[in-house]
Amino acid sequence: MGIVSFILSFGCRSTDPVATTCDILIINGKIIDGTGNNWYYGNVAVNNGKIIRIGRAVNLPAKKIIDAKGLFIAPGFIDVHTHLEDDEVKDPDATSFILDGVTTCVTGNCGSSNVDIGKYLKWIDSLKLSINVATLIGHNDIRKAVMGRANRDATPEEMKQMEALVDKAMRAGAVGLSTGLIYIPGTYTKTPEIVALAKVAAKYNGLYATHMRDEGDSVTYAIEEALTIGREAKIPVEISHFKLSGQHNWGRSKETVPMIEAARKEGIEVPIDQYPYTASSTSISTLIPDEILADGQDSIKARLQRPDIKNMSSIPCLPD
Numbered sequence: 001m002g003i004v005s006f007i008l009s010f011g012c013r014s015t016d017p018v019a020t021t022c023d024i025l026i027i028n029g030k031i032i033d034g035t036g037n038n039w040y041y042g043n044v045a046v047n048n049g050k051i052i053r054i055g056r057a058v059n060l061p062a063k064k065i066i067d068a069k070g071l072f073i074a075p076g077f078i079d080v081h082t083h084l085e086d087d088e089v090k091d092p093d094a095t096s097f098i099l100d101g102v103t104t105c106v107t108g109n110c111g112s113s114n115v116d117i118g119k120y121l122k123w124i125d126s127l128k129l130s131i132n133v134a135t136l137i138g139h140n141d142i143r144k145a146v147m148g149r150a151n152r153d154a155t156p157e158e159m160k161q162m163e164a165l166v167d168k169a170m171r172a173g174a175v176g177l178s179t180g181l182i183y184i185p186g187t188y189t190k191t192p193e194i195v196a197l198a199k200v201a202a203k204y205n206g207l208y209a210t211h212m213r214d215e216g217d218s219v220t221y222a223i224e225e226a227l228t229i230g231r232e233a234k235i236p237v238e239i240s241h242f243k244l245s246g247q248h249n250w251g252r253s254k255e256t257v258p259m260i261e262a263a264r265k266e267g268i269e270v271p272i273d274q275y276p277y278t279a280s281s282t283s284i285s286t287l288i289p290d291e292i293l294a295d296g297q298d299s300i301k302a303r304l305q306r307p308d309i310k311n312m313s314s315i316p317c318l319p320d
């Protein structure tokens with residue numbers, strides 16, 4: 001499917017009934033306006049970086065005419081699941097996104113983000129990237145900032161500190177809270193801690209995006225946890241890379257999809273995203289049992305020297 005994707009979103013539309021010319025006129029395209037309507041043939045006039053008219057009869061003299069015959073004209077896509085961190089400066093034109101029609105990225109997913117969101121967004125602005133960037137505040141980094149990699153519950157004082165960090169991030173422009181519950185220290189976190197932090201994000205109309213605790217054999221429990229957080233914190237839940245890991249789990253969407261549909265009927269706003277391929281990737285540390293990875297490098301090394309762990313014939317609890 002060919003797409004002419006606007007760098008401007010249709011949200012930048014400002015009708016200008018008096019304009020008699022325009023900078024760019026896109027003609028003959030099939031317009032998908034992003035509202036859920038069917039596509040229709042039409043022209044789009046752009047002036048001063050804004051869409052000023054859309055419709056079949058729009059035909060203003062233009063400095064530049066783009067013939068979109070055989071192509072779709074759509075608003076820029078929003079990629080809700082990216083990990084831009086550390087790659088922001090590699091290609092400020094963000095060519096790989098732009099050529100896919102993506103003009104806005106949401107980063108900070110899977111519990112991993114910058115902690116100082118205000119500083120991060122200022123820095124992003126200074127880079128003058130070709131795409132828009134929104135970010136979530138990552139629970140793993142919040143927890144590490146307050147508790148390191150400790151394998152235990154947060155104390156009431158630590159909870160207060162984490163809540164304050166989420167509050168600060170949301171005020172600085174984060175769009176919600178993310179968790180990565182297969183990663184350290186997210187794996188050490190029980191549901192009530194996430195509910196408390198999600199409540200802070202909810203105060204600012206944020207959402208809760210989650211890389212769930214399990215995407216394989218125990219996926220239904222993990223979905224249940226995500227929905228519980230949505231229900232208790234009264235926050236929309238975005239389930240990231242909704243999938244079924246491990247070939248023996250294929251087909252279990254018969255169980256998982258109805259859970260999402262039932263939650264929506266119940267009134268929980270729960271969208272999901274998915275990548276359109278059967279491979280997945282993550283860090284190799286997820287293959288090591290959680291209890292080995294607690295605390296600092298020295299503790300991890302010491303645990304790995306223990307005979308009972310060294311002689312382990314197989315690693316239990318392998319994620320799929």
Ligand SMILES: [Zn+2]
Binds near residue numbers: 109241
């Ligand atoms: Zn993830």
